[in-house]
Amino acid sequence: MTQTDTSRSAGASAPDSPHVEFKDVRKTYDGETLVVKNLNLQIRRGEFLTLLGPSGSGKTTSLMMLAGFEVPTSGDIRLAGRSIAGLPPHKRDIGMVFQNYALFPHMTVAENLAFPLSVRKMPKAEIEDRVGKALRMVHLEKFDARRPAELSGGQQQRVALARALVFDPQLVLMDEPLGALDKQLREHMQLEIKHIHESLGVTVVYVTHDQTEALTMSDRIAVFNHGVIQQIDVPDRLYQQPCNSFVANFIGENNRLKGVVRDVAGGKCRVDLTNGETVLATAVAVGQAGETTTLSVRPERIVLDAAGVGRDNRLNARVLERIYLGDHLRLRLAVADSDDFMVKVPFADDAQVFQAGHAVSVCWAAEDCRALDPV
Amino acid sequence: MTASSLTGRSGARIESRNLKAQLRRTERRRKLEAAALVAPLLIFLAVFFLAPIVGMLIRSVENSELPTTMPETAAALRQWDGIDLPPEPVFASFARELAAGQRDRTLAGVAKRLTYEVPNMRSVLFATARGLPETPNGTWRDTLTARDKTWGDPATWAVMRRAAAPVTPLYMLASVDREMDASGSIVKVASDRAIYIDIFIRTFWMAAVVTVWCLVLGYPLAFKLASLPPRVSNLLMILVLLPFWTSILVRTGAWVVLLQREGPINEALQWVGLISEPLQLVYNRVGVYVAMIHILLPFMVLPLYSVMRGISPAYMRAATSLGATPFTAFRRVYLPQTIPGVGAGCLLVFILGVGYYITPALVGGAGDQMVSYFVAFFTNQTINWGMAAALGSVLLIATLLLYWVYARLVGIDRMRMG
Numbered sequence: 001m002t003q004t005d006t007s008r009s010a011g012a013s014a015p016d017s018p019h020v021e022f023k024d025v026r027k028t029y030d031g032e033t034l035v036v037k038n039l040n041l042q043i044r045r046g047e048f049l050t051l052l053g054p055s056g057s058g059k060t061t062s063l064m065m066l067a068g069f070e071v072p073t074s075g076d077i078r079l080a081g082r083s084i085a086g087l088p089p090h091k092r093d094i095g096m097v098f099q100n101y102a103l104f105p106h107m108t109v110a111e112n113l114a115f116p117l118s119v120r121k122m123p124k125a126e127i128e129d130r131v132g133k134a135l136r137m138v139h140l141e142k143f144d145a146r147r148p149a150e151l152s153g154g155q156q157q158r159v160a161l162a163r164a165l166v167f168d169p170q171l172v173l174m175d176e177p178l179g180a181l182d183k184q185l186r187e188h189m190q191l192e193i194k195h196i197h198e199s200l201g202v203t204v205v206y207v208t209h210d211q212t213e214a215l216t217m218s219d220r221i222a223v224f225n226h227g228v229i230q231q232i233d234v235p236d237r238l239y240q241q242p243c244n245s246f247v248a249n250f251i252g253e254n255n256r257l258k259g260v261v262r263d264v265a266g267g268k269c270r271v272d273l274t275n276g277e278t279v280l281a282t283a284v285a286v287g288q289a290g291e292t293t294t295l296s297v298r299p300e301r302i303v304l305d306a307a308g309v310g311r312d313n314r315l316n317a318r319v320l321e322r323i324y325l326g327d328h329l330r331l332r333l334a335v336a337d338s339d340d341f342m343v344k345v346p347f348a349d350d351a352q353v354f355q356a357g358h359a360v361s362v363c364w365a366a367e368d369c370r371a372l373d374p375v
Numbered sequence: 376m377t378a379s380s381l382t383g384r385s386g387a388r389i390e391s392r393n394l395k396a397q398l399r400r401t402e403r404r405r406k407l408e409a410a411a412l413v414a415p416l417l418i419f420l421a422v423f424f425l426a427p428i429v430g431m432l433i434r435s436v437e438n439s440e441l442p443t444t445m446p447e448t449a450a451a452l453r454q455w456d457g458i459d460l461p462p463e464p465v466f467a468s469f470a471r472e473l474a475a476g477q478r479d480r481t482l483a484g485v486a487k488r489l490t491y492e493v494p495n496m497r498s499v500l501f502a503t504a505r506g507l508p509e510t511p512n513g514t515w516r517d518t519l520t521a522r523d524k525t526w527g528d529p530a531t532w533a534v535m536r537r538a539a540a541p542v543t544p545l546y547m548l549a550s551v552d553r554e555m556d557a558s559g560s561i562v563k564v565a566s567d568r569a570i571y572i573d574i575f576i577r578t579f580w581m582a583a584v585v586t587v588w589c590l591v592l593g594y595p596l597a598f599k600l601a602s603l604p605p606r607v608s609n610l611l612m613i614l615v616l617l618p619f620w621t622s623i624l625v626r627t628g629a630w631v632v633l634l635q636r637e638g639p640i641n642e643a644l645q646w647v648g649l650i651s652e653p654l655q656l657v658y659n660r661v662g663v664y665v666a667m668i669h670i671l672l673p674f675m676v677l678p679l680y681s682v683m684r685g686i687s688p689a690y691m692r693a694a695t696s697l698g699a700t701p702f703t704a705f706r707r708v709y710l711p712q713t714i715p716g717v718g719a720g721c722l723l724v725f726i727l728g729v730g731y732y733i734t735p736a737l738v739g740g741a742g743d744q745m746v747s748y749f750v751a752f753f754t755n756q757t758i759n760w761g762m763a764a765a766l767g768s769v770l771l772i773a774t775l776l777l778y779w780v781y782a783r784l785v786g787i788d789r790m791r792m793g
Binding site for chain 2: 067068069088089090091092093094095096098099100102103104105106115116119120163164167173
């Protein structure tokens with residue numbers, strides 16, 4: 001039978017072993033700077049893992065090493081328990097969706113989908129059968145005779161997706177596949193990819209720099225920066241419990257306040273702000289007393305004035321700007337050293353009182369404020 | 376309310392009429408500007424490119440020698456049914472105009488034209504004209520036949536009649552080794568005179584060999600150039616284009632120096648010990664091929680490079696990620712996408728190669744001359760412009776046919792010249 005099936009059964013015999021494993025992988029292009037530094041990563045079978053990070057953070061390089069287009073400078077990559085270091089890309093049996101789809105322009109949609117099957121020397125009837133199924137999966141049954149240039153961006157994206165899945169690969173890699181689509185289509189495709197992943201149960205490694213996309217689709221997210229995974233976690237923990245300032249800033253909206261640690265006790269710490277006020281925060285990445293830290297508070301965790309009675313922290317603030325957003329109100333405040341301290345206010349009858357120039361007080365619980373490494 | 380909306384609507388109609396007029400005005404300006412920008416080149420092409428080609432095509436069937444020098448004879452010959460000998464009036468007007476031509480010294484053109492079909496007609500014509508009496512001795516037919524029995528031969532008059540026609544297929548037929556016999560049907564020329572078909576075959580064969588070699592050498596080069604970073608590839612591209620900076624004569628001359636018996640290539644091969652006797656590399660087919668490939672290679676590399684540059688490396692990656700071996704990926708994904716470049720390059724090299732003259736003339740032997748050599752020969756040596764034009768026309772027609780085939784196979788809109 002096909003390569004796919006044998007590797008499937010090999011993988012099934014050891015269901016608990018990681019499907020993909022990076023072991024101490026390092027990559028440098030020029031022999032001086034490491035693009036990927038000591039990457040250790042385990043991906044479970046059937047998992048949707050997103051590599052998230054700014055450009056140049058090493059996420060795409062990691063993906064390309066997995067696909068076989070880049071060679072690790074040192075370390076090992078294992079797929080279903082066996083090293084794929086010496087395996088050329090065409091023998092890895094990994095489906096891949098490229099940034100600009102890379103649909104073959106001289107072939108029709110059906111020919112594009114048949115390509116991976118025909119190079120595997122499948123019988124013609126089976127190819128037709130599988131191509132038809134793949135087209136139905138992405139709702140493009142009527143487009144089989146079109147050339148890629150005659151399709152819209154979203155349709156091309158679907159063909160690329162179908163082509164990467166049509167030969168039943170054990171693993172599918174996606175390199176910013178939605179980058180070229182407009183916002184609405186992107187959101188639609190995110191859900192569609194998620195549903196396809198759920199129904200097929202393949203392992204997906206997805207690269208993006210869009211945090212919303214990562215949060216929407218992933219089982220787990222690995223946040224990359226400077227060639228190092230900063231944090232790898234499920235989306236809600238990543239958002240609510242960032243382990244350092246980079247992750248806190250990169251994922252979601254974040255308010256930062258500079259301060260100096262006064263004391264640390266029982267997982268909590270007291271931090272003196274630059275204007276003399278003191279904040280009680282959860283100690284996450286702080287040193288000893290006297291060292292600087294950055295406090296991180298999500299805008300939606302902050303309550304104003306009377307609503308904040310009983311919270312651990314209450315700070316004085318002044319409204320700088322009032323932004324009306326229909327379903328909620330955003331206020332830009334001056335708090336301690338920050339003058340872009342954002343607060344989300346759900347609509348209430350008293351929303352009219354928050355006008356620019358007004359003095360207010362901002363309150364939050366110690367659990368919602370994380371003391372992280374200084375930036 | 377109603378009134379205001381009514382005036383509003385009619386106002387809109389007037390507005391739209393103004394708008395159309397404005398649009399026409401601006402469009403007209405734009406069109407004039409475009410025409411003015413294109414006009415200089417268009418005029419240039421018409422005067423220096425189209426007109427000469429049309430002139431050549433006309434000259435390849437032109438038959439004006441006899442009709443201009445002997446208009447009455449020509450008119451009379453055209454009336455004649457061509458059976459046996461022409462009637463007496465034809466002989467009479469011919470004799471009169473022959474004498475006038477002898478007096479005015481205008482017979483040379485006619486003599487040359489007749490010689491193309493009957494080799495000794497020049498001497499016959501001049502011998503007959505010299506001292507021709509004012510009045511016939513009996514009939515003109517007898518008088519002329521008495522002076523030279525050629526005039527009593529119906530074949531002579533068949534040739535005369537053909538020379539009197541407004542256009543002649545003579546040159547076109549000759550350039551494909553055909554001629555008209557006395558009865559006017561088209562036959563092959565005697566095998567000892569049949570050379571042009573062979574020369575055309577040789578020309579196309581040599582151009583094809585050069586094209587194939589250029590493709591074989593140029594494809595990998597263009598592939599490498601296209602995959603290099605732009606800074607390096609631009610530098611190397613200048614090296615590819617370097618031959619364009621020297622005259623074709625100098626380049627060809629340089630190959631003679633390099634390839635001659637005591638030249639550096641032969642000496643190097645002998646020094647290495649690969650050969651004991653110097654090879655004959657020049658004044659034969661090898662020399663012509665080497666020099667032509669060298670000169671024409673950039674015309675292959677440029678369109679290939681331009682097409683390959685536009686092919687994203689992602690296609691090859693996608694193909695291999697889908698399970699294709701590098702070779703299969705190349706054959707099924709890369710190669711088909713370079714076809715427009717391959718087509719353009721081959722067409723360009725072939726068409727240029729078919730018209731080569733200087734290189735075979737300088738580096739080739741007698742058996743390596745192409746059609747252009749004979750065009751030059753007829754233009755400069757024998758002043759037979761009809762023949763030169765006919766050979767050129769056949770070449771042009773063959774080239775256009777080839778272009779048409781290419782357009783059908785690949786499509787002109789997909790061609791990229793670089």
